[in-house]
Amino acid sequence: xxxxxxxxxxxxxxxxxxxxxxxSLTSVPQKLEQxxxxxxxxxxxxCRACELWKNATQTVFGEGPLRAKIVFVGEQPGDQxxxxxxxxxxxxxxxxxxxxHQAGIDRSEVYVTNVVKHFKWSPAxxxxxxxxxxxxxxxxxxxxPWLDAELQSVxxxxxxxLGATAAQALLGRDFSVTRQRGQLVESTLAPKVVATVHPxxxxxxxxxxxxxxxxxxxxxDLTKIAxxx
Ligand code: URA
Numbered sequence: 674x675x676x677x678x679x680x681x682x683x684x685x686x687x688x689x690x691x692x693x694x695x696x697s698l699t700s701v702p703q704k705l706e707q708x709x710x711x712x713x714x715x716x717x718x719x720c721r722a723c724e725l726w727k728n729a730t731q732t733v734f735g736e737g738p739l740r741a742k743i744v745f746v747g748e749q750p751g752d753q754x755x756x757x758x759x760x761x762x763x764x765x766x767x768x769x770x771x772x773x774h775q776a777g778i779d780r781s782e783v784y785v786t787n788v789v790k791h792f793k794w795s796p797a798x799x800x801x802x803x804x805x806x807x808x809x810x811x812x813x814x815x816x817x818p819w820l821d822a823e824l825q826s827v828x829x830x831x832x833x834x835l836g837a838t839a840a841q842a843l844l845g846r847d848f849s850v851t852r853q854r855g856q857l858v859e860s861t862l863a864p865k866v867v868a869t870v871h872p873x874x875x876x877x878x879x880x881x882x883x884x885x886x887x888x889x890x891x892x893x894d895l896t897k898i899a900x901x902x
Contacts, residue, residue, distance in 0.1 A: 701815075705822035710739055713822050717790060723815035725791035725808070730755045735786025735823050742902050744784045744829040744863070745769070746820065747871060748838040752803050755792035760785050761872075768872035769835075772888065776895035784827050788842045789816045813842045824862060831901050832863035836871025844868065855894045857901075865901045869894040 701722045705713060714734040720726060733750035736759060745761075753763030761769050773780050789812055794803040808816075824832070834840040840848045843866075844858050850868050860866040870891055878884035 701818045705818055705825075708822065708826075710823070710826050713819065713826065717819050720790070720816075720819070722818075723791075723812045725789065725793050725812055728794065729791035731758050732790050733758055733760055733787065733792070734790060734819070735784055736760055737784030737786075737827075738782060739827060741782060741784035741827055742830045743778070743782075743833060743898070744786065744824065744827055744831070745833045745835055746839045746843065747785070747787045747835045749787050749789035749805075749808055750792045751805055751873075752792065752794070755794075755803075760787055764876055765871065765873040768875050768888070768891075772872065772891050772895055775892045776899055778895060778899050784823070784829065786820065786823055788813050788820055788839050790819060791816075807838065810842075813838070817842075829863050831865045831867070831898060832860070833898055834866075834868035836868075836874065838871075840868035855897060867894075867898060867901070869898075 701720060702708075702716050705716070708716065717732045717734050720732055726732070729750075733754050735744075737744075747761060747765075750760060751763045751765060754760055754766070760766070769785075770780055773783070789808040792803070793806045793808050793812065795806050796802075797804050832843075834843055834850075837848075837850050840850050840853075843862060844860060848858075848868065850870060854869045855867060858866045858868070870887070872891065875884055875887045875891060878887050
């Protein structure tokens with residue numbers, strides 16, 4: 674998975690560079706696909722495949738039933754998820770919960786996870802707040818074996834990428850959530866794959882009218898996703 678090669682040409686010389694930089698696999702055990710979800714979660718607690726574990730409280734693994742038909746993939750745990758050890762339990766999680774409810778999707782029946790499983794942050798210039806930092810592609814690649822193993826265990830019918838980080842990590846760098854949200858995408862990751870906005874984008878809306886409109890669009894995307902089953 675990490676040795677996919679792409680040819681790059683410079684002047685008349687050809688160079689071969691890996692698409693994914695090979696992560697240190699010292700702490701991502703081999704044969705992850707043979708483990709149960711509980712076994713994966715246990716093994717991921719000690720993951721040291723990138724540096725993010727150093728500043729995080731704990732690994733935040735995916736959660737939901739093994740037989741979930743829908744898997745939602747976000748970017749990375751936030752401040753509250755890092756402290757609680759559960760995905761999507763902070764402000765963005767509340768937006769996701771409300772949108773799922775309005776779309777008639779029971780959160781307890783879906784599997785929710787992230788492309789990166791440690792909180793990446795930097796200290797606020799003033800105060801004690803921990804400011805979310807976007808993960809680098811090397812960090813996303815280092816974490817990827819866990820997501821692949823989750824998908825192999827759960828085998829969802831529908832995979833939903835929440836936001837650009839997840840969508841571009843899983844569907845390609847050129848994927849545009851703005852242009853392609855709600856559209857089915859050809860992928861080997863699941864029979865039906867689709868992307869929509871990240872719920873935190875709704876929290877960043879400039880005013881309450883915009884927030885309401887964006888929430889409506891998000892609910893509409895999720896309502897359509899529910900009909901894919
Ligand atoms: N944002 C994410 O992408 N994932 C979480 O778990 C929480 C917030």
